[in-house]
Amino acid sequence: MKGVICLGILLLGQVQAENWPSWRGEGARxxxxxxxxxxxxxxxSNLLWKAPLPGQGCSTPVVWGDQIMVTCDLEGKDGVIAFDWKGKERWRQHFGEVAGTRHKAAGSGCNPSALTDGEQVYVYYKSGTLAALTLEGKEVWKKNLHTEYSADGLKWDLGTSPIFAGGNVVVALIxxxxxxxxxxxxxxxxKEVWKTSREYKAPREAQDAYTTPFVVEVDGVETIVTWGCDHLSGHDARTGEELWVHGDFNPKQQSNWRVIASAVETDGIALVPFGRGEHVAGVKLGGKGDTTKTNRLWTVKGVGSDSCTPVAMNGKFYILNDKGKDRGTLTCLDAKTGGIEWQSKLPRSAAIYYSSPLIAGxxxxxxxxxxxxxxxxxxxxxxxDVVENELNDTLVASPVAVGSKLLVRTHGYLWCFE
Known part of the structure; x- marks a missing residue:
């Protein structure tokens, strides 16, 4: 679509190569x-270091320059730790009491990933705490979204991570x-810049979203694209105003169609995973008002991802099926047509996938x-040339690639390979 530009592309290639500032990196792809x-x-051979983590967390590390930051439980507190590229701890900070987890094996009170712009670090927790810190770990401000706006209504553990939009920090509470x-x-x-209600009709639990929005420029407007409550919506990043909304993702009104995997974008097209891993849809971004009948490009049944957010790159979507009989199937879809380019199957196991896939080079x-x-x-x-690498520790967080280094966060350790 003309006028649709991923904001991350505007950054220098060198900055992209050296930093991973948010959960899915620049452009959330x-x-x-x-x-x-x-x-x-x-x-x-190529393990540079393995740093033990003091408590559980399922967030992905973020990187800025010579610093790696990751949230985790710190002696029963919402915590965040910073490491250097030698695996040495630089600082740690904690806030209020960590919230209890409802998913013992794959959840925590520290699921959301941190966010940084190279000037400050922002962290968000299941407890509702949202806080800003300096790059030296000093608290700048702190607030609780559950007490100030809306109590936690999710059935499971909070998953959405904060993002930057309109020059501010934005959080989806769905x-x-x-x-x-x-x-x-x-x-x-x-301080609050704007607050926008995001209420759409959906059955109970289908209202729950563990997804993270992404930001793109659509027809000259910086737009926050949010997936949840059976609707994909676009909001003006400056004001929070709803620009368009796209529905019809739950025609039979299934009551438990909560969403975990986030929507992603390439070439002005959003991939929307829905139906608990059974469906994906391609939606043309933009328009005004209700775009349900005009902007749906395609819908594919039998290909999907329940927990793992797909990769979007160069007009292709890469989707990891994470559950059921097709667990471990990777599908490459053409963004414009929804046509299957190829499918590959990873070795079967009783274990499932929570970690979102990464493309590095x-x-x-x-x-x-x-x-x-x-x-x-x-x-x-x-x-x-598929390789099986055994880390022998629970893996829920998504891996991160920065230059020649690969960061992997398991329940017990932060690993760095080169």
Whole structure:
């Protein structure tokens, strides 16, 4: 679509290569095209270091320059730790009491990933705490979204991560029973910039969203694209005003169609995973008002992802099926047509996938919950030269590639390979 430009493209290639500032990296695509990381991961060869983590967390590390930051439980508190590239701890900070988890194996009170602009770090927790810190770990401001706006109405553990939009920090609060909002806060002070109600008709629990919005420029307007409550919506990043909304993702009104995997974008087209991993849809971004009848490009049944957010890159979507009989199937879809380019199957196991896939250079990484991290080379015919890397620790967080280094966060450790 003319006028649709990913904001991340505006950044210099060098900055993209050296930083991973948010959960899915620049543009929220889950791709680091300039990265050159190893496919085979071995402790005795290319493991630079393995730093123990003091408590559980399922968030992905973020990187800015010479600093790596990751949230985790710190002695029963909402915590965040910073490491250098030698694996040495630089600082740690904690806030209020960590919220209890409802999913013992794959959840935590520290699921959302941190966010940084190179000036400050922003962290968000299941407890409702949203806070800003300096790059030295000093608290700048702190607030609680549950007490100030809406109590936690999610059935499971909070998953959405904060983003930058309109020069501010934005958080999506989408859940059943209690009011749902998009919230924008001043980065320096934490003061509310705008608050927009995000209430759409949906059955109970289908109102719950564990997704993270992404930001693109659509027809000259910086737009926050949010997936949840059976609707994909676009809001003006400056004001929070709803620009358009797209529905018809739950025609039979299934009551438990909560969404975990986030929507992603390439070439002005959003991929929307829905139906608990059974469907995906391609939606043309933009328009005004209700675009349900005008902007749906295609819908594919039998291809999908329930927990793992797909990768979007160069007009293609890469989707990891994470549950059921097709668990471990990777599908490459053409963004414009929804046509299947190829499918590859990873070795079967009773373990499922929570970690979202990563593309680094010409390699794709997919992490399984039993600690197996698969890697393979992307070709026109599928994934080739697949390697099984055994980390022997629970793997839920998504891997991160920065330059020649691959960061992997398991329940017990932060690993760095090169």
């Amino acid at each position: 889950g791709a680091a095209l300039e990265a050159d990381v190893p496919a085979k991961l071995e402790e005795g 859940h059943n029973e209690n009011p749902s909002y998009l919230l924008s806060f001043d980065k320096k002070t934490g 010409d390699k794709l990484f997919a992490g399984r919950s039993d600690g197996t991290l698969f890697s393979g080379t992307i070709t026109a015919d599928g994934l080739k």
